[in-house]
Amino acid sequence: MTFKELGLSSAILKAVEEKGYTKPSPIQEKAIPPILEGKDILASAQTGTGKTAGFTLPVLQYLSETKHPKYRPLRALVLTPTRELAAQVYDNVREYSKYVNIKSAVVFGGVNAKPQIATLRSGVDILVATPGRLLDLHDQKAVSFKRIDVLILDEADRMLDMGFVREINKLISFMPAKRQNLMFSATFSKDIKKLAEGILRNPISVEATPQNSTAKKVTHSVFKVDKSRKTEFTIKLIKDNNWNQVLIFTRTKHGANRLTQKLIKSKISAAAIHGNKSQGARTKALKNFKENSIKILVATDIAARGLDIPLLPHVINYELPNVPEDYVHRIGRTGRAGAAGEAISLVCSEEVEYQKEIEKLLNEKLKSTIVEGFEPTDTAPPKRAATQSKGSFGKKKNASNSNSSQGKKPKRKPHFKGNKSNSTSGRGRTGAPKKKRF
Ligand code: AMP
Numbered sequence: 001m002t003f004k005e006l007g008l009s010s011a012i013l014k015a016v017e018e019k020g021y022t023k024p025s026p027i028q029e030k031a032i033p034p035i036l037e038g039k040d041i042l043a044s045a046q047t048g049t050g051k052t053a054g055f056t057l058p059v060l061q062y063l064s065e066t067k068h069p070k071y072r073p074l075r076a077l078v079l080t081p082t083r084e085l086a087a088q089v090y091d092n093v094r095e096y097s098k099y100v101n102i103k104s105a106v107v108f109g110g111v112n113a114k115p116q117i118a119t120l121r122s123g124v125d126i127l128v129a130t131p132g133r134l135l136d137l138h139d140q141k142a143v144s145f146k147r148i149d150v151l152i153l154d155e156a157d158r159m160l161d162m163g164f165v166r167e168i169n170k171l172i173s174f175m176p177a178k179r180q181n182l183m184f185s186a187t188f189s190k191d192i193k194k195l196a197e198g199i200l201r202n203p204i205s206v207e208a209t210p211q212n213s214t215a216k217k218v219t220h221s222v223f224k225v226d227k228s229r230k231t232e233f234t235i236k237l238i239k240d241n242n243w244n245q246v247l248i249f250t251r252t253k254h255g256a257n258r259l260t261q262k263l264i265k266s267k268i269s270a271a272a273i274h275g276n277k278s279q280g281a282r283t284k285a286l287k288n289f290k291e292n293s294i295k296i297l298v299a300t301d302i303a304a305r306g307l308d309i310p311l312l313p314h315v316i317n318y319e320l321p322n323v324p325e326d327y328v329h330r331i332g333r334t335g336r337a338g339a340a341g342e343a344i345s346l347v348c349s350e351e352v353e354y355q356k357e358i359e360k361l362l363n364e365k366l367k368s369t370i371v372e373g374f375e376p377t378d379t380a381p382p383k384r385a386a387t388q389s390k391g392s393f394g395k396k397k398n399a400s401n402s403n404s405s406q407g408k409k410p411k412r413k414p415h416f417k418g419n420k421s422n423s424t425s426g427r428g429r430t431g432a433p434k435k436k437r438f
Contacts, residue, residue: 011099025050027208064100072123073147081158110279131167227348270296317345349378357385
């Protein structure tokens, strides 16, 4: 299968070629044709599978083919959980839209809103945004959603974990009811399914990898180590193996800072990235890590999603996450786009239950090793794993069938004329307030 056979236009093909992609990834092969037909999509795909191009390419093509000659209303919106992911998706959108007359922008919190407002006012076709800042900008009347044709929820599971449900529903309440919805998620908890039922209309289910499974080429290993010796062990691992680019996850911001300081003391260049760091510090740390001017990036789960670090060879779970799905997200950072990777977890006696929950989710036993000189002596009892992630939703309405392959619908028409949107679609939105006029 080639990109051309998927029905993409020559302008899009040219940009894809420049990126050096020779053939579509499995998720692109499955998602692009139905998206071009205007169908709703529920896609199971982790970062690293090429999902961004999977939704961006067909949406750009649709936008450019249905462009109004004079006006440039906002017609496509990509919502992402983190600022980093928003910035990264935006970079992709810009690259893929090089040869089409489509304007894109990105907005997220933690930085000055004024330039964002100016950009939005100048006219944007496709916007990438984090929910909180976008809602603020909408409240300030800097942006209108009245002409939204396509809504994309990227890493929807993470958005729920981060408690963005209310914002998402509010944002949707300002959009026309008739629109295309594309939802991407790495994991499918009950909550995510509920959210999908509320938003998607007869979605086509697309799966790039089996649900809740990790990338195939990642080798997982567990080292049993005492809690108090994890730092020492981490330093040994990095030094003995001469590793040059390692992403390390800790459970707390505090823990991330502490480990980073100890690594630096041991002459291993490192930086921490987490929610208490300013946007500037986060961007700088990520840039230095990507450019290899620091060896180690220590991150909390908030940074687990959306970091595009191609061919990241090693991920260390300094502590196991207590929500098993987070393990899948974390190790999605390694073994990317078909490359091999290594995920190492340091497990102390308190984390044995967490490991069991992860193994249950993966349906795979993780091989445990004890290293000479680091034999565990901890006797602290195991802590219980959280089996359910946070987040609650409104009532479920009109559950839609997944995997519909019903009668063909005609291709979509653009909405630029007046957008009589309210008349259509029995799609039930969860707890959405009444539409407001912008
Ligand atoms: P994503 O899952 O969207 O974060 O993409 C992961 C990485 O795969 C990014 O570095 C993309 O540039 C790259 N990528 C996306 N599509 C392809 C493709 N068809 N062939 C090779 N690399 C790709």
